[in-house]
Amino acid sequence: MVTAIKERTTVEVTVQSKSEFQPENILTVNNLEVFYGEKRAVNGISMIVEKNAVTALIGPSGCGKSTFLRSINRMNDLIPGASAKGEIVYEGLNILSDDINVVALRKEIGMVFQKPNPFPKSIYENITHALKFAGIKKKSLLDEIVEESLKKAALWDEVKDRLDKSAYSLSGGQQQRLCIARTIAMKPTVILLDEPSSALDPISNAKIEDLIVKLKKDYSIMIVTHNMQQASRVSDKTAFFLSGDLIEYDHTEKIFTNPSVKKTEEYISGRFG
Amino acid sequence: MKSKTADRIATAVFVVIAIMITAILAGLFFYIFIKGFKYISFDFLTSPSSNVRAGGGIRDQLFNSFYVLFITMLITVPIGAGGGIYMAEYAKPGKVTDFIRTCIEVLSSLPSIVIGMFGLLVFVNTTGWGYTILGGALALTVFNLPTMVRTTEDALRAVPRDLKEASLALGVTHWHTIKTVMLPAAFPSILTGAILAAGRVFGEAAALLFTAGLSTPRLDYSNWNPFSEQSPLNIFRPAETLAVHIWSVNTQGLIPDVEAVSSGSAAVLVISILIFNLAARLLGSFIHKRVTATK
Numbered sequence: 001m002v003t004a005i006k007e008r009t010t011v012e013v014t015v016q017s018k019s020e021f022q023p024e025n026i027l028t029v030n031n032l033e034v035f036y037g038e039k040r041a042v043n044g045i046s047m048i049v050e051k052n053a054v055t056a057l058i059g060p061s062g063c064g065k066s067t068f069l070r071s072i073n074r075m076n077d078l079i080p081g082a083s084a085k086g087e088i089v090y091e092g093l094n095i096l097s098d099d100i101n102v103v104a105l106r107k108e109i110g111m112v113f114q115k116p117n118p119f120p121k122s123i124y125e126n127i128t129h130a131l132k133f134a135g136i137k138k139k140s141l142l143d144e145i146v147e148e149s150l151k152k153a154a155l156w157d158e159v160k161d162r163l164d165k166s167a168y169s170l171s172g173g174q175q176q177r178l179c180i181a182r183t184i185a186m187k188p189t190v191i192l193l194d195e196p197s198s199a200l201d202p203i204s205n206a207k208i209e210d211l212i213v214k215l216k217k218d219y220s221i222m223i224v225t226h227n228m229q230q231a232s233r234v235s236d237k238t239a240f241f242l243s244g245d246l247i248e249y250d251h252t253e254k255i256f257t258n259p260s261v262k263k264t265e266e267y268i269s270g271r272f273g
Numbered sequence: 274m275k276s277k278t279a280d281r282i283a284t285a286v287f288v289v290i291a292i293m294i295t296a297i298l299a300g301l302f303f304y305i306f307i308k309g310f311k312y313i314s315f316d317f318l319t320s321p322s323s324n325v326r327a328g329g330g331i332r333d334q335l336f337n338s339f340y341v342l343f344i345t346m347l348i349t350v351p352i353g354a355g356g357g358i359y360m361a362e363y364a365k366p367g368k369v370t371d372f373i374r375t376c377i378e379v380l381s382s383l384p385s386i387v388i389g390m391f392g393l394l395v396f397v398n399t400t401g402w403g404y405t406i407l408g409g410a411l412a413l414t415v416f417n418l419p420t421m422v423r424t425t426e427d428a429l430r431a432v433p434r435d436l437k438e439a440s441l442a443l444g445v446t447h448w449h450t451i452k453t454v455m456l457p458a459a460f461p462s463i464l465t466g467a468i469l470a471a472g473r474v475f476g477e478a479a480a481l482l483f484t485a486g487l488s489t490p491r492l493d494y495s496n497w498n499p500f501s502e503q504s505p506l507n508i509f510r511p512a513e514t515l516a517v518h519i520w521s522v523n524t525q526g527l528i529p530d531v532e533a534v535s536s537g538s539a540a541v542l543v544i545s546i547l548i549f550n551l552a553a554r555l556l557g558s559f560i561h562k563r564v565t566a567t568k
Contacts, residue, residue: 075442080366107444117435119454129453130443179439186443 026051026190026220027072032086032096034067034076041067044086045246047239054212054221056231056252059241060272065224068241069192072222073109074102090190107134110183114195116175118167123159126167127182134186145185152218153181154211173197173204180211184219191215193223197230209234228268232256240264302543309540312533318541321492322518327530331538333489336505337406337512338545341485342475344410344508349417350467356418357425357463362451381419386479388416393483404511409485413474420473424466428459461561468553472546478516486511487521515542 027049034042042064049055057065067076074095076082087094095105107130118126127146128136136142146163150156155177159170167178176196183191193212197205212221212234225231231238232252239249240263248255248264259265266272316330323329356377364370392412402408432455440450456463489512492505499506513521519538522531 073442075438078438078441103444103446105444106442110444111442113435113438113442115435117433117439119436119439120458129440130445133445133449133453182443 024051025049026090028087028089030087030089032068032071032084032088034064034071034084035082036079037081041244042071043244045241047246047249049220049222050237051220052216052218053236054216054223054234056235056238057222057224057241058226058228058231058238058267059247060267061226062243063241064244065239065241066194069194069222069224070111071096072190072192073106073111074100075111077102107186108188109190109192110186110188111192111194112176112179112183112196115199116172116179118170118175118178120166120168122164123167123170123178124163126178127185130182130186149181149185150178152184152215153177154207154214155181171204173200173207176200176204176208177211180208180215184215188219190220190222193221195224195226198226205230228256228270240267242267302547305536305539305543309536309538309543312537313540317537322489322534323528325527327528327533329528329530329534331515331518331534331541333492333505334513334515334518334538335541336492337485337489338475338514338516338542340505341406341409341413341481341512341514342471344406345413345417345474346467346471348410348414349421349470352414353418353421354425354463356422357429358451358456360422360426361429362447362455377419377422380415381423383416384479385416385477386482388412389480389483391415392480396484402509404484404486404488405509406485406512407508409481409512409514410508412480412484413477416477416480417470417474420470421467424470425459425463428462428466429455431462432458461557464560465553465557468549468556472549472553475549476516476542476546478514478520481514481517482520485514485517487513487517489513515545 025048029045029047029049031044031046032042033040033044045068057069059065070076071084072088072095076084084096086096088096090105090109093100095109119129121129124146127149128142131142131145136145147156147160150159155174158174159165159178162169167175170178176199180191180196196212197208200208209230212223215221216236223231223235235252237250238252238255240247240255240259240261242263248259248261250260254260255264256268259268318330318335319332320328320330321332322334360370360373364373389412392408392415396405396408396411397403400408429451436454436458437450440454441447445453490510491503493503494505496504497506498504499508501507502510504510515538519535519542522528522535522538526534528534
């Protein structure tokens with residue numbers, strides 16, 4: 001897997017050498033700065049993201065948490081004028097480096113967006129779209145992956161009889177689980193969730209939360225959320241962002257019961273934001 | 274009370290303007306249609322035109338119009354779509370892109386007679402082909418390309434950014450995303466735009482006067498060899514289209530029934546363009562339904 005990303009890469013990892021790499025960590029962020037043109041949206045943050053855990057990013061709108069999330073799989077490359085400095089180390093490679101194969105990177109670090117965004121194709125094709133591009137052509141194998149990923153996304157029972165129907169015929173919550181399923185189908189190691197249930201009703205929201213907790217067995221998950229309850233229910237660690245700074249990063253329980261920074265407490269208790 | 278009156282007056286003014294526009298359009302259409310419809314017959318559509326005697330038809334002109342259009346679209350659509358994809362997806366904002374955009378805008382506002390003169394210079398004289406269908410089609414391509422580029426660009430820009438991001442976030446390359454997600458989503462609008470552009474080309478005369486010429490050789494419709502002089506499919510033969518025919522019989526026609534031929538031709542032309550427009554709408558909405566929701 002790593003070799004695919006590496007193929008055109010000669011990266012020197014200055015801070016974290018391979019031998020020091022802790023097996024339970026999946027990402028190491030060193031002094032990350034992100035700019036939109038001249039404006040700095042993320043002011044040099046450093047954090048270590050644990051493997052097979054759920055890491056929640058919270059903070060008021062415009063605090064840089066989504067920007068941070070989008071730099072992890074280089075989605076910010078799409079925004080004209082966006083640039084990043086510092087390091088995000090994944091499997092010993094700095095993924096912000098120019099010679100990273102972004103396409104291979106995104107297969108390993110998948111992303112689910114705020115608004116469900118299925119393709120205007122059938123449920124089946126939504127999942128096979130990227131698989132076919134990755135070179136899987138065998139029908140039986142595709143069938144198998146479709147079933148497996150829909151089961152993992154807790155959607156299989158609801159759609160197994162209508163895989164050839166348009167994905168637009170699904171409800172918002174089902175569409176979002178389909179989006180998670182097609183991300184899982186690529187067998188990523190990290191899944192980035194950008195407010196995945198903010199556009200959904202409470203019942204769909206609960207289903208997505210259950211799913212996130214189940215998925216961390218196989219994947220490392222990072223979730224941006226505006227919903228404090230959601231962060232406290234699903235995550236193991238929580239990072240609080242404010243105006244582009246990482247204010248506090250600790251175990252979720254600690255953050256929500258006994259934060260060490262006053263700003264964190266104020267935000268969590270709803271005094272601003 | 275006063276502002277209410279002003280509001281009423283404004284509403285009335287805009288309603289009157291809307292009625293005026295509709296009335297002019299409907300009046301024009303019915304005038305051409307009523308005046309020309311009585312001359313349209315099977316015989317009129319299927320017999321060759323005559324230079325001196327009455328009773329000539331428009332068979333060759335009608336065929337030429339469609340054939341020139343076909344060749345034009347064959348050249349325009351791939352180049353125009355490619356340009357549109359470049360402008361929407363690859364061009365980085367900056368001076369070069371702005372310059373390209375200005376070029377496209379200038380090109381689209383060039384008078385068609387000027388494009389005709391340019392065609393005469395390049396596609397007729399420089400190439401040494403003389404008046405040919407290919408020369409006419411190339412001149413029309415110059416005329417049509419900006420529309421096609423803009424149509425494709427606008428259609429791709431209208432595709433929700435969500436869809437593009439979804440595909441890219443799954444580790445699919447930009448080009449494959451354009452090919453399999455964005456172009457299918459943009460296809461109905463591109464098709465509609467292409468057909469509307471085709472309607473414009475179909476009625477174009479000035480750009481063809483000096484490029485495809487004012488005459489048509491004697492055609493043999495059973496001869497399908499595209500290299501034969503008499504074959505209608507030969508792209509290196511001169512071809513007078515319907516729109517050019519209307520102009521030429523009115524300005525230099527020797528036939529006694531100029532009125533009948535030009536009115537009939539005008540009606541056929543307008544009906545054809547009307548069919549293009551209707552087809553564009555119907556096909557566009559039909560395909561839109563097919564590719565999006567209900568299946």
